[in-house]
Amino acid sequence: MSTSADAAQSLAQTTKDQTSLTTTEAAALASNSNDASRGQPATAASGASELASTKITLLKALKHFPDFPIPGIKFVDILPLFQDPVIHETLLRALELQVLEFGEQAKPDVIVGLDARGFLFGPSLALRLGASFVPVRKKGKMPGPCVTAAYEKEYGTDYFQMQEGAVKPGQKVLVVDDIIATGGSAAAAGSLVRQLGGELIGYLFILEIAALNGRSKLGGVQTVTLLETNE
Ligand SMILES: O=P(O)(O)OC[C@H]1O[C@H](OP(=O)(O)OP(=O)(O)O)[C@H](O)[C@@H]1O
Ligand SMILES: Nc1ncnc2[nH]cnc12
Secondary structure: OOOHHHHHHHHHOOOOOOOOOOHHHHHHHHHHHHHHHOOOOOOOHHHHHHHHHHHHHHHHEEEEEEEEOOOOOOEOOOOHHOOOOOHHHHHHHHHHHHHHOOOOOOOOOOEEOEEEEEEHHHHHHHHHHOEEEEEEOOOOOOOEEEEEEEEEEOEEEEEEEEEOOOOOOOOOOEEEEEEEEHHHHHHHHHHHHHHHEEEEEEEEEEEEEEHHHHHHHHHOOOOEEEEEOOO
């Protein structure tokens, strides 16, 4: 009979090319599977199937809109992930597991979410992790003194701001957003965190548009993405 550890190892190996989840995460998903089946141990096969189907479920829920918001952009819409409470919960659990995989020494004090789609899951993730949530907003939306950074993105130039004092010097900060495309938005957010004296410990995204190589703008800071598209 296989143990939970065996099942988790098998899960991680079976799905190596399909998912960024690792052995520890697979173990947690296997444990979730135990809950779902009311105490019945998950077999490696059923756990692997659950993990693969989790990723497929999330990918299938995404919608694609050619030529939005301007011609030539293939827009990936992540909003459907939040329409179904089961998919929403699955998403949050998977993101939480990704952060836990960073290890205790890299436990974030602050989750910084980017305007606007980083606000859809950043606060929920922060609550699960016992961390603060702090927004990065487009310029002119927040009162009081702010730090500002300009950035180029896939479809234009923009400005991001954070409120002074929102991140305290030395706090460990994880920046989260729905999508990394060119990486301009995330890099600007990282620069704001550093302007406030925060320690930027990583970036976490739901989806990476790999062809745009946004990671190259993030200066080697730990960058984790749940899903990937090459379109
Ligand atoms: O990697 P990049 O090329 O910078 O692109 C990624 C950013 O673009 C999108 O936001 P957008 O600026 O469209 O704003 P919105 O969330 O307010 O729609 C997306 O939500 C990311 O924040
Ligand atoms: N192709 C894209 N789809 C959705 N959001 C984006 N943000 C930047 N590029 C995007």
